[in-house]
Amino acid sequence: xxxxxxxxxxxxxxxxxxxxxxxxxxxxxxxxxxxxxxxxxxxxxxxxxxxxxxxxxxxxxxxxxxxxxxxxxxxxxxxxxxxxxxxxxxxxxxxxxxxxxxxxxxxxxxxxxxxxxxxxxxxxxxxxxxxxxxxxxxxxxxxxxxxxxxxxxxxxxxxxxxxxxxxxxxxxxxxxxxxxxxxxxxxxxxxxxxxxxxxxxxxxxxxxxxxxxxxxxxxxxxxxxxxxxxxxxxxxxxxxxxxxxxxxxxxxxxxxxxxxxxxxxxxxxxxxxxxxxxxxxxxxxxxxxxxxxxxxxxxxxxxxxxxxxxxxxxxxxxxxxxxxxxxxxxxxxxxxxxxxxxxxxxxxxxxxxxxxxxxxxxxxxxxxxxxxxxxxxxxxxxxxxxxxxxxxxxxxxxxxxxxxxxxxxxxxxxxxxxxxxxxxxxxxxxxxxxxxxxxxxxxxxxxxxxxxxxxxxxxxxxxxxxxxxxxxxxxxxxxxxxxxxxxxxxxxxxxxxxxxxxxxxxxxxxxxxxxxxxxxxxxx
Numbered sequence: 401x402x403x404x405x406x407x408x409x410x411x412x413x414x415x416x417x418x419x420x421x422x423x424x425x426x427x428x429x430x431x432x433x434x435x436x437x438x439x440x441x442x443x444x445x446x447x448x449x450x451x452x453x454x455x456x457x458x459x460x461x462x463x464x465x466x467x468x469x470x471x472x473x474x475x476x477x478x479x480x481x482x483x484x485x486x487x488x489x490x491x492x493x494x495x496x497x498x499x500x501x502x503x504x505x506x507x508x509x510x511x512x513x514x515x516x517x518x519x520x521x522x523x524x525x526x527x528x529x530x531x532x533x534x535x536x537x538x539x540x541x542x543x544x545x546x547x548x549x550x551x552x553x554x555x556x557x558x559x560x561x562x563x564x565x566x567x568x569x570x571x572x573x574x575x576x577x578x579x580x581x582x583x584x585x586x587x588x589x590x591x592x593x594x595x596x597x598x599x600x601x602x603x604x605x606x607x608x609x610x611x612x613x614x615x616x617x618x619x620x621x622x623x624x625x626x627x628x629x630x631x632x633x634x635x636x637x638x639x640x641x642x643x644x645x646x647x648x649x650x651x652x653x654x655x656x657x658x659x660x661x662x663x664x665x666x667x668x669x670x671x672x673x674x675x676x677x678x679x680x681x682x683x684x685x686x687x688x689x690x691x692x693x694x695x696x697x698x699x700x701x702x703x704x705x706x707x708x709x710x711x712x713x714x715x716x717x718x719x720x721x722x723x724x725x726x727x728x729x730x731x732x733x734x735x736x737x738x739x740x741x742x743x744x745x746x747x748x749x750x751x752x753x754x755x756x757x758x759x760x761x762x763x764x765x766x767x768x769x770x771x772x773x774x775x776x777x778x779x780x781x782x783x784x785x786x787x788x789x790x791x792x793x794x795x796x797x798x799x800x801x802x803x804x805x806x807x808x809x810x811x812x813x814x815x816x817x818x819x820x821x822x823x824x825x826x827x828x829x830x831x832x833x834x835x836x837x838x839x840x841x842x843x844x845x846x847x848x849x850x851x852x853x854x855x856x857x858x859x860x861x862x863x864x865x866x867x868x869x870x871x872x873x874x875x876x877x878x879x880x881x882x883x884x885x886x887x888x889x890x891x892x893x894x895x896x897x898x899x900x901x902x903x904x905x906x907x908x909x910x911x912x913x914x915x916x917x918x919x920x921x922x923x924x
Contacts, residue, residue, distance in 0.1 A: 431678045433850075437512055441519075442920030443674075443769075447762075448599075448787040451676040453686055455602035458609030460669045460690035463755035466698030467616050468748050469662040471705055471724040472555060475716055477658030479879065482640030483630070483706045485652040486659075490702050493659035494695040496867035501666045501691045502853060503833045503864045505684035508670045509849035512679035514766035515917060516670040517541050517828040522917040523847070524835040531916040532906060533835075537828050538767045539902040544824030545760035548665070549590065549800040550583065551821055552753035554807075557582040559749065562722030563742045566735060569719060580807040587804065590753045591797040594761065598788045601758065608751045615744050616697050620704055622741065627708035627731035635707050643880040653870065654877045660822055662698050666691050667825070668759040671766070684851035760796050765789035771913045816890035823875045823895050830868045837861040 430438075430449040438445055451459065470490070477486030507520045518538035525533050557579050564571050597604070641651040669687050673679040709715060710727050718726030724745070728738040768779035779791050803817055839846060840858050853860055876892040883889075906914070 433678055433680055434512075437680055438674075440922050441511060441513055441917065442922060443513065445674070446782045446787065447514075447675045447789070449675055449677050450599070451602045451672060453682050454609070455605045456669055456672065456676050456682065456686045457690045457693075458605035458612075459602075459672060459755055459758075460666065460687060461694050462605055462608050462612055462748070462751050463665055463668045463759065464663060464690070464694050465612075465748060465752040466662045466694035467619075467701035468745060468752070470658075470698050470702040471619070471710075471745070472559070472722070472749070473658050473661045474702065474705055474710060475658075475723060476879070477655040478706070478711050478716065479642040480645070480655035481648075481652035482642070483635050483638050483711050485639045485648070485655055487636065487699075487703055487706060489652055489656060490659040490662065490699055493656065493663060493867075494699060496864065497663045497666065498688075498691060498695070499860050500829060500833070500864040500868060501687050503836065503857075503861050504667055504670065504829065505687045505851060506849060506853050506857065507832065507836060508673060508687065509680050509684045509851040510847035512670070512673035512676070512683055513917075514671050514674045514762040515770070516667050516763065516766070517832040518767065518772075519917045520832045521835050523921065524832070524839055526838070530918050531911070531914065532903075533831065534916055534918075535772060535906050535910060535914050536899065536902050537831050538770075538772045539898065540824040541828045542760075542764050542767055542773070543898055544821050544828065545665075545671075545756070545763050546796050546799050547803065547817060547824070548756050548821040549587065549753070549760055549796055550803045550817075552749070552756050553583040553586040553590065553800065553804065554579070556586045556746065556749055556753060559722055559742065559746050560586075562720040562725050563739060563746070565720045566725055566729070566742065567739060574721065576807055580804055583804045583807065584801065586750070586753070587797060587800050590750070590757045591793050591800075593754050594757050594793050595788070595790055598786070601754075604751070605755070608748070612748060613697075615748060616701065618744070619741065620701065622728065623704050623708040623731055627727070629707050630709070630711070632707075635703070645881055653874045654879070656871055656874050657819075657822070660826075660871060660875070662702075663691070663695070664822055664825060665756070665759070667829070668755065671759045671762040674762075681850045757793065757796055761789050761792040764795055765792035768792065770915045770917055772910065776913075816894060819875065819889065819891040820894055820898070823872060823891055824898070826868055826872045826875060827895075830865060830872060833861055833864055833868070837865065 430445065434449065435445075474486060477489060481489055507524070511519055511523060513519045515538070518534045518541055521537045522530050522534035560582055561574055561579065564573055594601070639648045639652065641648055643651055643654060645651045645654065666687060669683055669690070673683050676683055705724070705727065708727070709730055710723065712730070715723045715726045715730065720726060725738060725742050728741050729735065732738055764773070765780060767773055768776040773779055779795055780789075781791050782789055806817065836846070837858065840861065876889055876895070878887060878889040880887065
């Protein structure tokens with residue numbers, strides 16, 4: 401087999417492989433640093449590197465959709481924690497998430513690979529646990545990302561039905577099967593965009609980033625200019641224990657689901673690193689800037705929403721089922737105006753869902769490349785000329801459709817499954833950051849990186865881990881203590897079952913087939 405490289409950094413390059421007289425062309429498009437990183441990790445460049453700094457920032461910003469999520473998921477934080485609780489917990493969460501993303505960004509600079517957390521665990525965990533622990537983290541990351549796709553589709557479905565009911569309150573829509581069928585439609589659109597518009601994805605992310613900012617100011621101005629405002633003292637000082645936990649602190653921690661949903665998924669950029677030019681330098685900076693930028697907009701919008709009537713009973717119990725639509729209607733007094741703003745929000749959430757599917761498919765593809773999944777040979781295949789993991793996208797679509805089908809019987813069960821997305825991703829963050837922290841404690845050398853935390857690395861890792869452990873525990877709490885079976889958060893049971901399934905599969909077959917990434921790494 402012969403291999404030829406064009407050394408012009410940042411330009412599309414053709415790697416030609418001659419096998420029995422046949423030639424296959426694979427687009428690269430990276431820099432010499434990208435090439436060296438891939439060679440060190442023992443990976444072949446199969447995906448097209450067409451993301452740059454602005455487009456990858458747009459990708460992460462749009463995926464997190466922090467200010468949009470603040471409007472769409474505020475109810476949980478308002479119920480447990482109250483007006484002041486949801487604001488201050490969002491601020492605190494942002495501070496801790498910045499420490500978490502800094503820890504992940506440093507590892508991304510060391511090893512910029514689509515595998516993300518499970519690859520880092522494989523390289524940084526104690527040698528006796530590198531294979532088994534990275535395998536479990538790989539499963540958790542895949543489940544966390546893939547289950548986020550139907551969660552996005554469910555949000556889109558609810559927003560669609562809310563808009564219909566806003567325009568026609570007498571419409572007979574809103575049954576479980578209505579929600580599910582609309583979810584199916586959105587899932588096909590999300591994955592279809594990722595397949596047929598893949599080449600335009602970086603450009604689209606840059607455009608949507610601009611729309612994301614413009615729309616923020618539109619909503620911001622509408623609320624402050626047209627809505628009635630609550631007293632500042634009430635907004636910033638009134639905490640409530642809506643769940644009846646007997647403690648305002650406990651109630652606020654249970655309400656963490658709102659700020660967590662606003663900031664979850666900052667590792668998305670890492671899973672696109674094999675499609676980013678000069679990844680080891682650009683990616684960590686993009687991850688930090690995206691989370692910082694989103695945090696500012698998210699906190700400003702959360703304060704705006706609760707200041708301008710978002711916590712009113714008429715809003716939280718709106719017939720549309722979407723509080724932000726009722727809040728906009730109260731502010732503008734116009735169904736047409738509210739509909740336009742609602743459609744704008746729908747567009748933004750759709751492209752956040754597109755980014756979620758893209759990141760999910762790269763995670764699944766990378767894990768299959770290391771033989772971590774059943775039918776890995778088929779899942780990892782990248783068709784020449786397409787340079788995107790189509791089969792992995794189809795797997796994401798199939799699993800999402802299966803999860804969505806549960807909604808035909810019970811939305812409680814579906815909500816429990818999609819809530820695993822938070823828990824599984826948080827678990828992967830804990831293990832990967834924990835491994836790098838352990839190396840620092842032991843005084844073991846770290847890999848060369850172009851973006852470093854320096855002497856602050858240890859404290860920043862500790863800061864992130866302290867928050868992640870608390871967030872992981874409270875992600876399994878129900879809305880109220882002593883809930884009935886129908887109100888129980890079954891995510892803990894499902895997460896435990898996932899762990900047992902992953903370990904069982906590992907010891908039965910995967911320990912022979914799974915290729916721990918560290919075994920492919922070339923020592924420098």
